Amino acid sequence: MSDMQRFKRVLIANRGEIALRIQRACRQLGLETVAVYSEADVDSRHVREADVALCIGPAAASKSYLDREGLLLAAKVTGAGAIHPGYGFLSENADFADAVEAAGLTFVGPTGDSIRMMGDKITAKRAMRDAGVPCVPGSDGPLPASAEDVRAVALEVGFPVIVKASGGGGGRGMRVVHTVDELEDAVALTAKEAQQAFGNPTLYLEKYMQKPRHVEIQVLCDTHGTALWLGARDCSLQRRHQKVLEEAPAPGIPPETIAEIGERCVQACRQIGYRGAGTFEFLYEDGIFAFIEMNTRVQVEHPITEETTGIDIVAQQLRVAQGGMLDVRQEDILMQGHAIECRLNAEDAATFMPSPGTVTRWDLPGGPGIRVDTHVINNYTVQPYYDSLIGKIISYGATREQAIARMRVALAEMRVEGISTNIALHQDLLADPKFQDGGVDIHYLERWLAERAPS
Amino acid sequence: MSTMENQVPVFEGIPSSEDLARIADLLVQAGLETIELSDGMGARCFMRVPAPAPALVSGAQVATAAAPVEVPSSDIAVKAPYFGVLALTDLAEIGTVVRQGDVVGQMRIGTLQVPVTVPVEGTVVDVVGQEGVLTGYGAVVVRVEPAA
The missing domain is CATH 3.40.50.20 (Rossmann fold)
Incomplete structure (x- = not known):
């Protein structure tokens, strides 16, 4: 190379x-x-x-x-x-x-065509289904006309199901159905609403995932036919669709299951001629993986995968862009230990309002298994014009317990003055017994915050 | 709160200034100080209405620029309106009398040329930009003492 x-x-x-x-x-x-x-x-x-x-x-x-x-x-x-x-x-x-x-320049990333395909939810999902990547079980198209046939589809998918208008969006034109008895009325009503709201009564039906986790698979592909999966990340701790804390691997999901999904992801990459780094995002509930979307870029949380695989993802992106071959084979990639990332934001701990300003003290943590990715230095001024991410603390341990313990020490060591940060939020989260058990769902953090709220 | 939810425009990217003003009015009417809007993709918009004072929008957390640096002299910095390789003109000489709109330099990128124009009539008192050097947006090219 x-x-x-x-x-x-x-x-x-x-x-x-x-x-x-x-x-x-x-x-x-x-x-x-x-x-x-x-x-x-x-x-x-x-x-x-x-x-x-x-x-x-x-x-x-x-x-x-x-x-x-x-x-x-x-x-x-x-x-x-x-x-x-x-x-x-x-x-x-x-x-x-x-x-x-x-x-005449090189774009460090996939082709425009790959980005375009994955940017469109329908074409992305179709491509994934064709490649054998699991998607949300559902009607795979418009619902049949007869109530009998609809019932058969719903029973096969399994309750609860969600009935959605093809022309809908933004949370409108959908209805969750918990039992078979409610189905016929719900379908009729949603179709009527869809006709009124979108001028199109066409409906489809999907399995309704009540308490899913967000689990994603990192992939890395070169332009010589090598496509690798680098394990899973669990990014279920989210507030308003923003990830707050991520970990790798996803607690409690058997490695064989991840390997199977990973293989399907790289198979999809080969089929669409994908190059560079990418992430397949899934909802995961009761052993079912459902593809949500593919991110065709490096992600904020890529370091936890770097820690558990030893692969420098950004350097590999550049190597692939140079036209080089990935010099790793799938069987050589060992996913070892556990890594956690806490996103540090310049924001008010209670209101989450951005807290721009000059950082007057910035003492970073250290010790075994601690990595800090940040552009902030002492006296740096956090600008109000952009997002409030000021850095990421990444902890690595042989076990999840060790990674958590190291992160807690790191957060306690960190000293920031001049701006507000969410360090205390991370400390509280890491001390939470449910988090420590592992495997909380994507709604957990918002519920937890609501319960903590003063009134 | 539920009534307000129905009135706040759907959040799809940064709201227009009219929408921001409307949301601010709703906040004041509802006696609330802050609102956070977010979409399904994780974009967020915060607004804070100054606590007791009513009405005006404090903006969507877009603060003003850094405090202006105090310049003791009365001259004016003529800045590069774009980046590029700077080519100074004959007017970029200390002591030259310039008029508004005069071109003291060109920012060049290949065949693209963006002129650096003088905003006021006056005299060039300093030439800061360097001929043939890659120069960034907002860099000072010359300083002009405005005519009295």
């Missing part, structure tokens, strides 16, 4: 901790970096340390990190041969990926 270098200089089209993470991977591979930044990020650590740093616009992301034309021009004027989009911003923008390649 050393003889084939498609690019020597990488433009990092992102900011914050992931920009620094990408820069580190580039350095390790002997690649030069271009940090493009908004006026608000002039004092960012990765900007100061980059080989080339270029301010490309004002604080507004639309005029900097989301400015496609500006980013391409910046690559041109700095002589960058590749663009790494990180996560968020333009990372899952198929048109941008196409434009990068059309400009």
Whole structure:
């Protein structure tokens, strides 16, 4: 792979901790970096340390990190041969990926076509089903006309089921049905509502997952036919669809089950010609996996998989983008130990309101099994213009108990002044007996927060 | 609260300023201080209405820029409107009298050229930008002392 270098200089089209993470991977591979930044990020650590740093616009992301034309021009004027989009911003923008390649540059990620296919829920689900990736059991299309046939479908799927309008969305035009007796009335009523609301009475039916967990599979593919799965992550602890704490592996799910799902995921990758890093997200309940979507980029929580597999995912993304071959075989990947990630946010502990400002004290934890990915340094000013993620503490242990114990020590060691953070929330969560048991569902954190609320 | 939920516009990306103003009015009417909106993809929008004072929107947590740096002199910084390789013009010389709209430099990227124009009539007192150097957005190119 050393003889084939498609690019020597990488433009990092992102900011914050992931920009620094990408820069580190580039350095390790002997690649030069271009940090493009908004006026608000002039004092960012990765900007100061980059080989080339270029301010490309004002604080507004639309005029900097989301400015496609500006980013391409910046690559041109700095002589960058590749663009790494990180996560968020333009990372899952198929048109941008196409434009990068059309400009003769390398997009560190999958092709625009792959991104497009996975960005559309219907085509994504169809592709997954074709490849044997499990999806939510359901009617696989419009419900039949006769009540008898509908009943047969529902019984096969198993109650509770959710009846949804094909034309619906945003939580409207759907009804949960718990028993077979309610089915006929529920279908008639939902069809009538769907006709009134969306002008289309077509319905479909799916298994209703009441208390699912969020379990996802990391994959890594090169352009030479190698597709690997790197184990599972459990990201069930979420608030308002934002992940708060993640762990790998997913507690209580047998490794053989994950291996089976992992194999199907990489099979899907081969079928669609996927390249680079990606994540298959599933809901998991009662032993059933149901595909939700695929993220066609590196994820915030990728470090816990790096800790349990020893594979540097960002460096591998760059290797694949160079056209290199993955030098690992599936059978060589050992998923060992347990890793936890706590996302540190600059936000009010009680209201979750963002808490921008200058960090006047920033003492990081350390010791065996502790990793901190952050762009924040002492006297750094957390900007109000972007998301409130200021870093991630990752703990690793031989067992889940050890990983939890190390994380609790790390959180207790961490000292932050000048801004509010969610460190105390993480401490309380790690002390929670249900969390310690493992395997809580995606609604658990919101329920737990509601119970803690003062009134 | 339930009545308010029905009135708040559906959150699909950052609301328009009209929607923000409407939500702020609803907050005040309901006697609430803060609201958090979120969508199915994890995007969030916070609003806080100043505690006792009614009416005005405090904005969706978009704070003002950093405090302006105090400049003792009265001259004006003429900044690069775009990034690129700076090509100075003949007007970018200390002592040159310039008029509003005069071009003191070009930001070049390949064949693309974006002019650096002077916002006021005056005299060039300093040339900060360097010829042929890759220059970022917002970098000072020249300083102009406005005509009295």
